[in-house]
Amino acid sequence: MNIEIRGLGTANPALYMTQQEFLDYFIEKFTLSAEEKDLYERILTSNRIKGRYLGMGTSDEMINVDPEFLLSRFLKYGLSTAASAARKAMDEAAVRPEDIAGLVVNTCTGYLCPGLSSYLAEELGLGKSTHVMDLMGMGCGGAVPNLECAAGMIARKGRGPVLSVAVEICSATFFPSHEPELIVSNCIFGDGAAAAIIDSTDKKSPGKAVRLLDFESGIFPEYREELRYRNDGGLLRNFLSQRVPVIGARTVAEVTARLLARNGLVQNDIDWWAVHPGGTLVLAQVAKKMGLDEKALRFSYDIFENYGNMSSPSVLFVLKNILEKGRPEPGQKGLLLSFGAGFTAFGALVEF
16 A cells, blocks of 8 residues: 655744844843853854754743643643644645544653643544544654554554644753753754654545655663653653764664665665754754755754754654755655754655
8 A cells, every 4th residue: 555645844942042132031040150141152153053842831831840731831832833733734735624534643841641732632623533642751753653653544544534743842841950961952842843744556646745655763781871751850851962863863873775675775865854853963964974964954954943953853844845945846855864862863755
């Protein structure tokens, strides 16, 4: 059965702050040593991010680290942002809520039971027979296995469409810490959601579609402590070591090699690269490891510059950027590559 992405939508919360506004805020609200202030200044003024979107009413909510408040903020803005992205994808695919046969939601920035799928299904008015699934704990890499799960639903049940949603409210894990790793997180992460309508190709598509040809993944527990969330007094605290760019590049290169080999392809057969924009160092290391120039990753750099690292939705933002600005020709192939906590890495081979 041939399966494809038939609609793709992205969304962000309303609040937007430039990196300079972040710097002014952190200096005013956080108690910083001279070294910490210097680190904030260097990161916020030297990276390529222009600004980030935040799931909160006002910036003052950033200093409220009460666990119950953070979880309620995650639910409020995670739900509204996910619903906005989902409606855009449904509109693009000309799909009604009652048409949706399945819903897969992934997130890592807030824990809910029942999962966000319950709230999102209700918000969108999905039917009671909708097959739902929540994926948790996969970090920045989660959108690609989400797509694979959605494709698997259709392959097994023979019916679609399935709504695939990746949503993160990374700002709910910001923390006024003195640890350099958390300072880096405060400086680069933002909030957003991306949604895709997945269906079989035996139905006429109202617009351009992206065929999902194959998936590959890798798990590397020897690097588990390099990239993960830690729970500290009920608070999620992000930890990413300085080795993440190198490890990320190494793991996605391994996944890419397996995926291409299984499909009888070489790297030159790939025309479009949608690589998770985890940061400029991440993208530079991926380019170095895989022999790509910056032009090949320009759509990833563009998303990082305008949104920061939104964790799992980011790679789908890149794919949408490719579709809108790159305008691939029919028959050209692309790769979606992401990595996340665990250490895990994921790839999806697609055809435009």
